[in-house]
Amino acid sequence: MRVLVDGKPLRRSMRGVKTVAGLLSAIGMSSETAIVKVNGRIVTELDSVGPSDRVEVIRVSTGG
Amino acid sequence: MAICSFCNRNAILYQPYSCKLFCGKHLSDLTEKRVGSTMRKYGMVRNRSRIGVAVSGGKDSTTMLYIMHRLLRKDRSRTLIAITVDEGLRGYRDKSIRCARALCSKLGVEHHIYRFSEYAVKMDTLMRHPKPDPCTYCGVFRRWVLNLAAREHGLDAIAIGHNLDDVVQTFQMNIMRNEPLRIARYTPNGGIATCDEFVPRIRPLLTVPEREVMAYALHNGIPFHNGECPYAGLALRNPVREFINSMEAKYPGTKFRMLNTYLSLIDRLPAGAAQPIRKCKLCSEPSSSETCKRCELLSYAKCKGAKWSVAKKNA
Numbered sequence A: 001m002r003v004l005v006d007g008k009p010l011r012r013s014m015r016g017v018k019t020v021a022g023l024l025s026a027i028g029m030s031s032e033t034a035i036v037k038v039n040g041r042i043v044t045e046l047d048s049v050g051p052s053d054r055v056e057v058i059r060v061s062t063g064g
Numbered sequence B: 001m002a003i004c005s006f007c008n009r010n011a012i013l014y015q016p017y018s019c020k021l022f023c024g025k026h027l028s029d030l031t032e033k034r035v036g037s038t039m040r041k042y043g044m045v046r047n048r049s050r051i052g053v054a055v056s057g058g059k060d061s062t063t064m065l066y067i068m069h070r071l072l073r074k075d076r077s078r079t080l081i082a083i084t085v086d087e088g089l090r091g092y093r094d095k096s097i098r099c100a101r102a103l104c105s106k107l108g109v110e111h112h113i114y115r116f117s118e119y120a121v122k123m124d125t126l127m128r129h130p131k132p133d134p135c136t137y138c139g140v141f142r143r144w145v146l147n148l149a150a151r152e153h154g155l156d157a158i159a160i161g162h163n164l165d166d167v168v169q170t171f172q173m174n175i176m177r178n179e180p181l182r183i184a185r186y187t188p189n190g191g192i193a194t195c196d197e198f199v200p201r202i203r204p205l206l207t208v209p210e211r212e213v214m215a216y217a218l219h220n221g222i223p224f225h226n227g228e229c230p231y232a233g234l235a236l237r238n239p240v241r242e243f244i245n246s247m248e249a250k251y252p253g254t255k256f257r258m259l260n261t262y263l264s265l266i267d268r269l270p271a272g273a274a275q276p277i278r279k280c281k282l283c284s285e286p287s288s289s290e291t292c293k294r295c296e297l298l299s300y301a302k303c304k305g306a307k308w309s310v311a312k313k314n315a
């Protein structure tokens, strides 16, 4: 699984991660403050992710 | 793939507080409906024809402009005028201003940029004297400049892109700082309408959660800058935001319950609970005390050499 956080590649094993919610908690984030795209599409925290997926985590920044 | 609760498209957002899933279209419909009913409920554009929109270029203000433009596009009696305040934060505001410009020209909305450096001092300079909290400076100066811009362009109100999260964080912070008058003054529809000098500030995104604003903006391809203010880490708002988000994750609906508490509180306040408005003795802008917060902060930061003259700047 390839994971980008705000455009930067994340070098960490995602073994055992099966859902978007699981992925967010593995990297210490929550769905309150992040939007996740899998293979270019916005998904929900209920969706699943697999080893062949390209994941982008976009932090929800504060400020207007 | 999770499927929308209202159609068979793929969902882009799950709402734990309603247990519903939304596709991009149904999230957009819901968000626009919420903004529209907030504007109606508080009479945000009632008897107002020139509506200013404070657009920084971040997700909230660009989404607010986009939705207000959609909702008012057939209304020939009302004009939207975008106002951007440039605090002079290099590497941050310059990028977001480009987004504000791009959206305004896409929508055909008149756009004016006001620079701190022309009316006071640069934020980066002020930050060498960080007094209480960096956001205090920024907020005070931004309000001052917006008020001035509103009068220069004859605006009847100015829309501020505060979303649900911002509103409940502000409420929580005012409790923590023992600022009951600030709670009284922070109203959805601008509050202090008693003074002609003060332009009412409206908050159309009042009932839209932050992450839903973000999902809306991404889905609708709105150009926005997703960066954090370089001084945000120093502010009280940050731990308050984390706390409320962790409560929301554990107890979905917390933010809406906080909003309802705040709205019923200000509903029950007697008229005139907020302080009467006077004129600042130094700059003659409206103020709740003898000298306004801006002038107070300016003299504290010993930045009195800054320019006081006022010149119109168009984008």
Ligand SMILES: [Zn+2]
Residues within 6 Å of the ligand: B004, B005, B006, B007, B008, B009, B022, B023, B024, B025, B026
């Ligand atoms: Zn749908």
Ligand SMILES: [Zn+2]
Residues within 6 Å of the ligand: B280, B281, B282, B283, B284, B285, B291, B292, B293, B294, B295, B296
């Ligand atoms: Zn003053």
